[in-house]
Amino acid sequence: MALEDLRATVTRCSRCSYCKWIPFAHVKSWRFAKGCPSIEYNKFQSYSASGRLCASLSLLEERSSYFDEGLVDIVFKCMLDGCCDVACKINRYDFEPVEVMRQMRFKMIDNGCYPPQDMPLIDHLKKEDNMMMAAKADRANWAEGLGVKDLTEEKAEVVFHVGCRFSFDEELWRVPRTVVDLLNKAGVDFGILGKDENCCGGRVCDMGYRGEFIKYAENNIDAWKNAGVKTVVTGCSDCYHAFKRLYPEEMEFNFEVVHITEYIERLINEGKLKFTKEVPMTITYHDPCHLGRRGEAHVPWKGEQKKVRGHVLVWEPRRPRYNGAQGVYETPRNVLKSIPGVKLVEMERNREYAWCCGAGAGVRERYPDFSEWTAGERIEEAKASGAEAIVSACPHCERNFMDAVAEKNESLKVFDILDLVREAI
Ligand code: SF4
Ligand code: SF4
Numbered sequence: 001m002a003l004e005d006l007r008a009t010v011t012r013c014s015r016c017s018y019c020k021w022i023p024f025a026h027v028k029s030w031r032f033a034k035g036c037p038s039i040e041y042n043k044f045q046s047y048s049a050s051g052r053l054c055a056s057l058s059l060l061e062e063r064s065s066y067f068d069e070g071l072v073d074i075v076f077k078c079m080l081d082g083c084c085d086v087a088c089k090i091n092r093y094d095f096e097p098v099e100v101m102r103q104m105r106f107k108m109i110d111n112g113c114y115p116p117q118d119m120p121l122i123d124h125l126k127k128e129d130n131m132m133m134a135a136k137a138d139r140a141n142w143a144e145g146l147g148v149k150d151l152t153e154e155k156a157e158v159v160f161h162v163g164c165r166f167s168f169d170e171e172l173w174r175v176p177r178t179v180v181d182l183l184n185k186a187g188v189d190f191g192i193l194g195k196d197e198n199c200c201g202g203r204v205c206d207m208g209y210r211g212e213f214i215k216y217a218e219n220n221i222d223a224w225k226n227a228g229v230k231t232v233v234t235g236c237s238d239c240y241h242a243f244k245r246l247y248p249e250e251m252e253f254n255f256e257v258v259h260i261t262e263y264i265e266r267l268i269n270e271g272k273l274k275f276t277k278e279v280p281m282t283i284t285y286h287d288p289c290h291l292g293r294r295g296e297a298h299v300p301w302k303g304e305q306k307k308v309r310g311h312v313l314v315w316e317p318r319r320p321r322y323n324g325a326q327g328v329y330e331t332p333r334n335v336l337k338s339i340p341g342v343k344l345v346e347m348e349r350n351r352e353y354a355w356c357c358g359a360g361a362g363v364r365e366r367y368p369d370f371s372e373w374t375a376g377e378r379i380e381e382a383k384a385s386g387a388e389a390i391v392s393a394c395p396h397c398e399r400n401f402m403d404a405v406a407e408k409n410e411s412l413k414v415f416d417i418l419d420l421v422r423e424a425i
Helices: 003-012 037-042 049-060 069-076 083-088 097-110 118-128 164-168 174-185 202-207 210-226 237-250 260-269 330-337 360-366 368-384 395-408 417-424
Strands: 158-161 190-192 231-234 256-259 281-285 304-308 312-316 342-345 389-392 413-416
Touching: 003 049, 003 097, 037 368, 049 069, 049 083, 049 097, 069 097, 083 097, 097 202, 118 202, 118 210, 118 360, 158 174, 164 174, 164 395, 174 260, 174 417, 202 210, 202 237, 202 360, 210 237, 231 237, 231 260, 237 256, 237 395, 256 260, 260 330, 260 417, 281 330, 330 342, 330 417, 360 368, 360 395, 368 389, 368 395, 389 395, 389 417, 395 413, 413 417
Parallel strands: 158 190, 158 231, 231 256, 281 342, 281 389, 389 413
Antiparallel strands: 304 312
């Protein structure tokens, strides 16, 4: 797929603006009715999905220059969280705004145009295999003293892919350490790749650097094959999206991919994990975009685009439809609801219409003010739900919320689901 192949999508946008809102049937209040952080923050049409479709047509028709500073800002100041995409599909069966925005980034970067703030990140990634500005040699420090099997030396069918944020963000180390404890308690034979674990490449792909993504995807697949891995478990939603959707889209991929919340639910159902303690707390669950609406599994498709009666566009056979409905929404909620004492309340925007945490697609690093504002909006929504804590299933969301709460001096607590699970065992 290339931007040129999406010309039909680009030209069929009706400027209806549905992509800026959550669908009207789901709106509960004016305050939390918006769906697109980018248009809401920048307050200019070009910063909506529809505006970016216009910009991409302008690029395709060579009416805009790749080197226009304004265009770079428009293209990259967006989390690719996909709320626009699922809202658009309420009325447009086969529209792909996020795919257009992704391809536009690939094209811009192929042409040497990127936000200048990317340079240190990408340089560091090339040197140390992470964008956390940390040394690769420190990647397994989180696991010190745990005695986890090292899959560069031994074999196991299950690999726990920790991911960059959990590996290097010391304040979050308690989460992967809990995963190790739980998998051990449940008698699972698993291992980690330790300091040789690679970045999943998902985030750098969303940022527009497809070449880097392919390199990491190939490295990870080789490492798993060498270790005899069949199942990949991760607690990070970015990694989950990369393995579930992006890898099989680009290459042969024969691994089962499981988010840690799915694994925990499985262990609970098999009677291998039991909650014995009360955790009395009213919480709200934040759906990570890459586990929810963008976490739908890749569906292989081969076919062609045709025009019926000279103008009606169809795909034969019918293309798979990614409208967010098949994301992972109920599993994390089931795990939370099975913890004694936990009261789960919903925010107004939830599941495929959840407001983004603000960290995605490099926005946290490229545009920190926009990222923090987006997280702050979600914190306001969590407070309005009556919850005393916001709980998520992704370290990137948690880090962004933790920083926003600290900046705003809020009393709202921020947890990973694993924090509550650990308390309940
Ligand atoms: S992208 Fe979709 S929802 Fe947005 S204006 Fe175009 S057709 Fe409407
Ligand atoms: S991906 Fe998110 S920020 Fe970007 S246009 Fe869509 S809703 Fe707005």
